[in-house]
Each structure stands twice: as C-alpha cells, then as structure tokens.
Amino acid sequence: MLRLLEIAGTKKGLLLLSCALAIVHALLLLIPYILVFFILEELTSDQIDRSLVINYLWYAGIAVTLSYAILYASGMASHVAAFDILYQLRKSIAHKLGKLPMGFLNDRTSGGLKKVLSDDVERIENFIAHQIPDFVKGLVVPIATIIFLFTQDWRLAIISFIPLLVLMIWMPIIFNSKKNKELMGHFHQSLENMNSGIVEYVRAMPVMKIFGQNADEFEKYGKTVKEFDGFVKEWTRKTSPPFAIFMSFMSNALLPVLVLGIWLYMNNGIGLATLLLFLILGIGYLKPVFALANMGSQLTVINQGVKKIDEILNSGEQEESKISFSPKSYDIRFQHVHFSYGNTIKALEDINFCLPAKSLTALVGPSGAGKSTVAQLIARFWDIQEGKIFIGGIDIKDIPLEELMKTVSFVFQDSFIFQASIRENIMMGMDKSEKQMIEAAIAAQIHDKIQELPDGYDTRFGESGIHLSGGEQQRIQLARAILKDAPILILDEATAFADPENEAKIQEAFSALIHDKTVIIIAHRLSTITDSDQILVFDEGKLEGQGKHEDLLISNGLYQKMWSAHQRAKEFTISKN
Numbered sequence: 343m344l345r346l347l348e349i350a351g352t353k354k355g356l357l358l359l360s361c362a363l364a365i366v367h368a369l370l371l372l373i374p375y376i377l378v379f380f381i382l383e384e385l386t387s388d389q390i391d392r393s394l395v396i397n398y399l400w401y402a403g404i405a406v407t408l409s410y411a412i413l414y415a416s417g418m419a420s421h422v423a424a425f426d427i428l429y430q431l432r433k434s435i436a437h438k439l440g441k442l443p444m445g446f447l448n449d450r451t452s453g454g455l456k457k458v459l460s461d462d463v464e465r466i467e468n469f470i471a472h473q474i475p476d477f478v479k480g481l482v483v484p485i486a487t488i489i490f491l492f493t494q495d496w497r498l499a500i501i502s503f504i505p506l507l508v509l510m511i512w513m514p515i516i517f518n519s520k521k522n523k524e525l526m527g528h529f530h531q532s533l534e535n536m537n538s539g540i541v542e543y544v545r546a547m548p549v550m551k552i553f554g555q556n557a558d559e560f561e562k563y564g565k566t567v568k569e570f571d572g573f574v575k576e577w578t579r580k581t582s583p584p585f586a587i588f589m590s591f592m593s594n595a596l597l598p599v600l601v602l603g604i605w606l607y608m609n610n611g612i613g614l615a616t617l618l619l620f621l622i623l624g625i626g627y628l629k630p631v632f633a634l635a636n637m638g639s640q641l642t643v644i645n646q647g648v649k650k651i652d653e654i655l656n657s658g659e660q661e662e663s664k665i666s667f668s669p670k671s672y673d674i675r676f677q678h679v680h681f682s683y684g685n686t687i688k689a690l691e692d693i694n695f696c697l698p699a700k701s702l703t704a705l706v707g708p709s710g711a712g713k714s715t716v717a718q719l720i721a722r723f724w725d726i727q728e729g730k731i732f733i734g735g736i737d738i739k740d741i742p743l744e745e746l747m748k749t750v751s752f753v754f755q756d757s758f759i760f761q762a763s764i765r766e767n768i769m770m771g772m773d774k775s776e777k778q779m780i781e782a783a784i785a786a787q788i789h790d791k792i793q794e795l796p797d798g799y800d801t802r803f804g805e806s807g808i809h810l811s812g813g814e815q816q817r818i819q820l821a822r823a824i825l826k827d828a829p830i831l832i833l834d835e836a837t838a839f840a841d842p843e844n845e846a847k848i849q850e851a852f853s854a855l856i857h858d859k860t861v862i863i864i865a866h867r868l869s870t871i872t873d874s875d876q877i878l879v880f881d882e883g884k885l886e887g888q889g890k891h892e893d894l895l896i897s898n899g900l901y902q903k904m905w906s907a908h909q910r911a912k913e914f915t916i917s918k919n
C-alpha cells in the first residue's frame with residue numbers, strides 16, 4: 343500500500359482534489375436519505391406541510407444531480423492523474439530496461455516482460471483512478487452515517503455499527519491472509535507463463551503450420567493454459583466458502599436492526615420515521631464499505647504486479663564509468679578474459695589477443711565455440727567475470743556506455759527492422775542529414791529498392807503489402823551501420839541468409855563500410871575471410887590459433903579441418919540418388 347501511495351504521490355495535487363470531490367459526492371448522496379427521514383416525519387405528523395415536503399424533494403433532486411456532477415469531476419481528476427502516472431511508469435521501465443545488462447533480459451521471457459509493461463502497469467490505473475477515491479468514500483460515508491444515526495437513536499446506532507465492526511475484522515482475514523497472498527503469487531506466475539507461451543506460440547506459427555500442429559499440440563502453450571485453468575479453479579474452490587459465508591452474513595446484517603427497531607417502535611421508544619431511517623441507512627452505508635472489501639482482493643493482485651515492476655526498476659544497472667575516457671585509437675585487446683552466461687554456462691576461458699587498429703580480423707570456429715560471445719563482449723552487452731578488455735588502451739569499463747556505443751557498430755545475424763518508416767529505420771535517431779542517409783543507403787546497395795517502394799523512404803515497414811526480403815533487410819541494417827560510421831565494426835554472420843545476388847551486393851556494401859575501421863567478421867564461409875589481416879580460431883570457448891589464412895593452414899589442425907570441410911561443402915549437391 344505504501345509503495346502504491348508512493349507511486350501515486352507523483353500526482354499528489356490531482357489525487358487530493360479527486361479525493362476531496364469524492365468526499366463531497368458521498369456526503370451529497372447521503373442528503374436524500376436524510377431528507378426522506380424528514381419527509382417521513384412530516385408525512386406521519388398530524389398536520390402535513392405540503393410545500394415543505396415538495397421542497398425536501400427538490401433539495402433531494404438537487405443533491406443527487408450535484409453529487410453526480412462532482413463525481414464526474416472527481417473521476418476526471420483521478421483518471422488524468424492515473425494515466426500520467428502510467429505514462430511515466432512505462433517510460434521509466436522502458437528506460438531502465440535499456441540500461442540493464444543483457445543477462446537480465448536473458449533470464450526473462452518477452453511474454454513475461456510484456457505482462458509487466460502492459461498488464462501490471464495497467465492495474466495500477468485501477469488503484470489510482472478508482473480505488474483511492476473509493477477508499478476515501480468508504481471511510482467517510484460510514485463515519486458520517488454513524489454520526490448522524492447516533493444523533494437519532496444511540497441504541498439502534500450501536501446495533502447498526504456491528505456489521506461494520508465484523509467487516510473490519512473479517513476483511514483482512516479473508517483477503518489479506520498469507521494463504522491468499524501465496525495464491526496471488528501463483529496467479530501472477532501462472533499468468534506470466536501463459537503470456538510467454540502465447541508469444542512463443544505466435545512466433546512459432548510457421549513451424550507449427552508446416553508440421554500440422556495446432557494450439558493443443560504446442561506443448562508450452564497448451565501446458566500453461568491448462569495450468570492457469572487448473573489454478574483459477576483451485577483458487578475459486580478455496581476462496582468461495584469463506585466469501586459465501588461473509589456475503590450471506592452481510593446480506594442479513596439488517597436483521598438485528600430490524601428486530602431491535604420494531605421492538606423499540608412497538609414500545610414507543612422511536613417513531614415510524616426513525617425506524618424507517620435506520621432500515622434504509624443502517625444497511626445503505628455498507629455499500630461503499632463493500633467496495634473496500636473488493637479493493638482488498640484487488641490490491642493483492644495489484645501488489646504482485648508492483649513487485650514485478652519494482653524488480654525491474656530496482657535491478658542493478660551496468661556499472662558506468664564516472665570519468666569520461668574516450669579512446670584515441672581503436673585497437674582491441676583481450677587480456678585473460680573469462681566469461682560465463684549466468685553462473686553455469688562457461689563460454690570463454692582465458693582469452694588473450696590483440697587486434698590492431700584499422701585491421702580486419704575474422705573469428706572462426708565450430709558452432710558454439712564462443713565467436714558471437716567475443717563480439718558481444720566488445721560492445722559490453724555482457725560484463726566479463728575475469729580479465730580485461732581494452733579499446734585503444736582504455737579498459738572498456740572506464741569508457742562511458744554512451745561513448746562505447748558510439749565507438750562500436752554491430753551488424754547482427756538477424757536484422758531487426760522496426761515497424762516504422764524506412765527513414766526512421768536507417769536513421770535510428772542519429773543526428774544525420776537526409777543527404778548522409780541517402781548516401782548510406784546507396785553504399786549499402788539498398789537505395790534503388792527503397793525508391794521502388796510506394797512512399798520511398800517514408801514507406802512504413804510492416805504495413806500490409808510492404809515486404810522486404812531477408813537480404814534487403816540486412817542491407818537496411820548495413821545502411822544504418824554505414825551511417826553510424828563508428829570506428830569499430832562487428833559483422834556477425836552478416837551474409838548468412840543472403841542469396842548469391844544479394845551476397846554480391848552485400849559484399850560490395852561491406853567494402854564501403856570497412857574502409858578505415860577496425861573490423862571483426864564472424865563467418866562460417868571461410869572463403870569470404872581468407873584475405874583477413876588475421877584469423878582467430880575458437881573451439882569450446884578457447885582461442886586455439888591465430889594468424890593469416892596461409893599460416894593457419896599449415897599450423898592449426900582445427901583450421902585445416904574446417905577449411906577442407908568448407909571445400910567439400912562447396913562441391914556438395916543434393917540429389918535423390
């Protein structure tokens with residue numbers, strides 16, 4: 343609750359206004375009940391003053407109208423505050439995600455993160471926009487009613503107060519128990535698993551279709567949906583009995599008032615108007631308190647979401663250097679580097695090498711040898727556990743992250759194109775001119791294709807009918823890298839999915855790109871890297887050899903094997919016989 347109020351506190355002014363208006367609304371709503379009492383008193387008196395009764399009715403009508411106008415204003419204030427807070431919260435989570443080490447994302451599913459950013463944040467809206475005003479109403483209405491009832495008859499007022507006492511004791515037991523909190527924790531986990539199952543199911547659709555599978559057969563999705571279903575049923579089974587007892591008690595809360603009220607009336611202790619007033623108000627004031635009861639269970643759900651939000655917001659960011667060290671040259675040195683993903687998967691062991699500035703280096707080795715890991719460590723996607731990595735003689739941990747990102751350009755295996763215009767996709771928020779962007783697209787051999795699109799550079803990728811082949815998407819990625827013009831360039835299997843025509847174009851684009859830069863290429867097709875200044879051969883996380891193509895052919899057994907396998911693969915044909 344405190345944490346939620348802290349979140350809500352960023353819009354304190356609007357929320358206080360909303361609460362104040364909610365109180366006025368609630369008090370105005372009580373007025374018609376009180377007026378009904380006066381009307382009844384008048385109607386049961388010996389001489390009925392008609393004009394007074396009509397006036398009371400007018401007052402009641404005005405109070406109701408005014409009360410709902412004020413409720414509207416209260417709702418507006420709380421909703422504006424809520425959506426402002428949600429916006430800020432989503433912005434800070436997204437900002438934080440960008441600053442967290444890749445390990446954080448590696449341990450989580452995209453479905454789970456989506457749930458935090460969309461569902462968990464959304465639930466806070468319910469608390470701020472509805473529950474805070476309801477809570478205030480839930481407190482003020484019973485207090486005001488009880489005070490008023492005491493002024494009419496203290497005996498009936500005490501009896502009317504009993505259900506409220508029971509509510510106050512019972513509610514926390516039912517809704518806030520340890521068991522209920524545990525159930526809520528499971529509920530969230532279950533929902534998160536289902537979310538990630540759905541995301542994976544949609545992503546796996548092409549494979550599912552080819553293998554004729556449907557949702558039931560997609561085990562992860564099917565399992566998570568079944569688990570969720572089972573959990574919700576169990577939850578209902580466990581919480582229904584106490585809730586049913588609670589509800590039936592509250593529904594009959596009027597009984598003691600009725601019994602005592604009739605007895606008092608029959609013994610001339612109270613008039614008919616007072617009896618009716620207690621029958622109406624004695625139970626009516628509980629309505630907003632019921633809203634509080636509901637709020638208890640909703641709060642537990644919201645709190646679980648807030649925990650997930652805080653888990654992201656409080657996660658340790660990558661350490662950033664306070665001193666600004668900008669490398670003056672761009673040679674890269676690994677010194678006794680050890681690295682594991684998490685604490686279990688050892689990916690690199692005691693790696694030492696030096697890549698001179700403006701040289702072209704190829705990383706080769708069998709699948710899983712650690713090539714991509716080495717490349718990613720240079721851009722500090724991950725932090726190493728032991729050893730040091732230097733760029734231009736400066737430890738990369740001493741280079742501010744923003745500066746490091748400006749220094750390194752990465753062309754990934756899988757190109758990621760945003761659902762935005764082609765211009766935005768190439769510019770990526772960089773401070774470059776239109777002319778520079780077009781020059782980059784020309785160098786990346788993609789300008790002509792963009793010109794053919796319906797709106798040229800303004801065409802939005804992802805719109806229906808707009809499609810770019812894998813090779814074209816890669817050349818967009820290359821255009822980004824060319825435009826960025828960073829002194830260190832890492833190409834991770836960048837031609838892996840290109841067809842021969844595309845590959846020739848991509849190779850040409852590369853030549854434009856690598857000029858005058860420190861370049862690292864990860865390539866499986868060894869024929870593309872024979873001219874490299876040096877080749878590093880990796881195997882099972884270790885650096886097994888280093889040198890030029892010709893030297894490695896003589897000195898390195900693994901390289902020899904890879905080279906002859908590559909030669910054989912070139913002659914490989916698929917035939918039915």
Ligand SMILES: Nc1ncnc2c1ncn2[C@@H]1O[C@H](COP(=O)(O)OP(=O)(O)OP(=O)(O)O)[C@@H](O)[C@H]1O
Nearest residue numbers: 448683687689707708709710711712713714715716
């Ligand atoms: N994000 C990750 N989380 C956990 N383990 C990982 C991750 N990425 C890679 N690994 C593991 O680290 C080891 C090295 O992987 P890496 O991707 O660097 O190899 P690679 O030589 O680039 O392989 P490939 O040529 O198949 O791309 C492998 O055992 C791999 O399973």
